[in-house]
Structures are given as C-alpha cells and as structure tokens.
Amino acid sequence: MLTARGWALAIGAALTYTAGRALGSVELAVVAAGAGATIVAAWFVARRRRPRLAVRRRVEPLRVHAGQPARVDLEISNHSRHRSSHVELSDAFDGGARSARFVGPPLRPGEAGRAAYRLPSTQRGVFEIGPVTVESSDPLGLFRHVRTAEVRSLFTVYPRIHDVLPMPIAAGRERSGSITVRSRASVGEDFRTLREYVVGDDLRRVHWPTSARTEDLMIREHEAPWDSKDAVLLDTRADALAGAVFEAAVEAAASLVIAGSRARRTPHLVFSSEAAHTVSDGIDTALERLAGIQAGPTDRFALALNDLEARSGGGALTVLTGAISDAELARLLRLAGQFGFIAIVRFGPPIGDGAETPAVPLAFARPRKGVILTDLPSDSPFPALWTHLVQHWRPRAMAVRS
Helix, strand or coil, X not given: CECHHHHHHHHHHHHHHHHHHHHCCHHHHHHHHHHHHXXXXXXXXXXXXXXXXXXXXXXXXXXXXXXXXXXXEEEEEECCCCCCCCEEEEEEECCCCEEEEEEECCCCCCCEEEEEEECCCCCCEEEEEEEEEEEEECCCCCEEEEEEECCCEEEEEECCCCCCCCCCCCCCEEEECCEEEECCCCCCCCXXXXXXXXXXXXXXXXXHHHHHHHCCCEEEEECXXXXXXXXXXXXXXXXXXXXXXXXXXXXXXXXXXXXXXXCCCCCEEEEECCCEEEECCCHHHHHHHHHHCCCECCCCHHHHHHHHHCCCCCCEEEEEECCCXXXXXXXXXXXXXXXXXXXXXXXXXXXXXXXXXXXXXXXXXXXXXXXXXXXXXXXXXXXXXXXXXXXXXCCCCCCCCC
C-alpha cells in the first residue's frame, strides 16, 4: 500500500499534470510523467523484493509476582535473497491496549536483528503478548508492506506477596457416621527435618534434645499430606469487594497460600464467584487462579459456605471479605465447631492520605464461639494485622459430643 510519502508524490504528480495541460507546459507534463514512473518503479521493486522476515520472541520469565521485572527479547531475521529496507516492529500487549515499537536497520540476506523491552508488571493479571506487526517499505519509502506474525505468548503477573505467618495449626470436629470426634490438624507420619518454632506450632512436636543444644525451640517437621485441611475463602462479590479493596484482599489470599506452602500446609482456596470454585491442586494452580480472578456481580457466597461445610473437620479457615450479613456470620459461627480457627477479615475503604495508618487493626473482637472478626482499611498493612491476630489466638477448649 502507498505510504504518506507515496500519496503525496501521487497527488503532486496529478496536480502537476493537470497544471501542465491547463498551461500547455511540456516541462510540467514531463515532471508529472517522471513522478508517475517513479511510483510504478517503486511498486515493482517493492513487489519483487518483498522480504521474508521471521520473528521470534522470548519472555523471561513468563510468570512473575507484581513488581518484579520481566523482559521480552525479539529477534527478526531476513530469509529472503534480497536486502531488506528499514523495518518497523510493533509488539502488542494486553490485546493491543499497549504496544512496543521499534525501528530496525536494513537486513542482509540471512542477517538477524534484535530488540528488547521491559514488560509492565505493576498490576496482576494474565496478559497476552502479540501478535507482532512487521512493516517494510521500498528504498524510497513510497510503498509499505505490512505483515502480521502470529507469535503470541501469555505473561502472568501473580499478586503481590506479603511476608506473613501461616495460619495456626488448629483442631476441630469431624463427623464419623453419627459420632462427632475431635480432629487434629493435618500432619504427616514421615520425619522430614527440624526447624525453629513458629507461633501456632504444636508444643508436643518440640525436639527437646536439639532445643537444649541450640537454646531455641526446635520443631520436628513431618511430611504433610497433600490434602490440607486449611482453607481460605476469598469473597469475589463486586458489592462486597471492588477496586483497591479487592486487590488488597487478593494479595492477602496469595500471601496466606504462600505462607501455608512454606509450612507444608498449602490451604485450599474457595471463591464465591460464578459458581463455588475450590482450588486444591497446589501452589501453582492457586497463584494462577488468583492472578486472573475478578470481582463479579453474582452472589454465590452461600455456595462457598456449602463447600466449606462439606469438607472434613479440622484445620484453620480465613475469610477475606468486605461486607458480611448477619445470616452469613451466623453460618460461619456454626462452622466454628468444624474448624479449630476461623478469622474473618473485613477489608474496608482506605483511611486517606492525611490519616496515620495504624499498625494494629482498628477493630479486634472475639465474638461468641471463638470466631475472630476484624476490620482492616485497604491501605493498612495486612502483615501487621495478621501477626497480631495469630499471636493473640489461643486454642479453645472443645467439648466432644456425639
């Protein structure tokens, strides 16, 4: 197709020819004929010497946490028998919402050129990179050839991770037939290693000889079973969490998943989205799901609670929400006999730029039946809240009834 320069030359040739005819000037007609011949020659050269360009892309790394650097390397090589003209590359990002543009020098046959750029990773999500648009022209820049290379890549930005304590080891009740028995937190039977004591660890697993030598409490860590009994419920209702408040809750959920994985107790993720969806296939699947999760208008919070009630007893439960009704709170209170630890964190709007951010939660209450309920502005530090919550939690005495 004609470039802007080509169109200017063609229009100029037409006007010159018209003026020559009107004025009877042979010189103007010759100039117009020369311009027309130049356009035809440029078209012929552009068609005959159309370059065969191949594009390769490498994204390093393909998955990052929010704020971490990522890089794209592009390589374009000339597979034709002719020297290419100047090449312009445009690599689309996020469905074309943004793009990276480069201008490359002419490439000899078999020669390759390279370009690189950094990917934006400040916002979590799953983004598509590509396709690559390659533009080349004739030596005079009158005709342009546009080719689209269907080279696509997926770039995943996980939520930002905060360094938090894992959910405390807690016991609950589980039903076996018609009998309700006390359950214990998931621990394995095979010895794995010794590690330092963390708040919430069972003191019965302290290895006293090693603790005496090191003067620090050392815990016997066993291979934990894959089916952890801990759970994190993320409220994905748009009327409960939205905008920056929802992002703060997603980051908190990801942080708890990572902390549980380090403690060999990866919690199950439960969402109140289009349908009650549980992620229990491990840390990678959980982070992939959290990277792309969005708040929706459908209210399926009741289905998420049904999913939790259907699970076996024991373990800890953390609910991340923005608003909870009295009926939903009552249902969570009924789960207190099933889970040994239940914390409900209600994320609220930010305090504001002029207010001092508290280091501890604004409201910290222990309602009936041992369920902990706390409020947290979205611009307050979740790690400080969670550390305060876990360190002040004490296992409650639990009566076992049939």
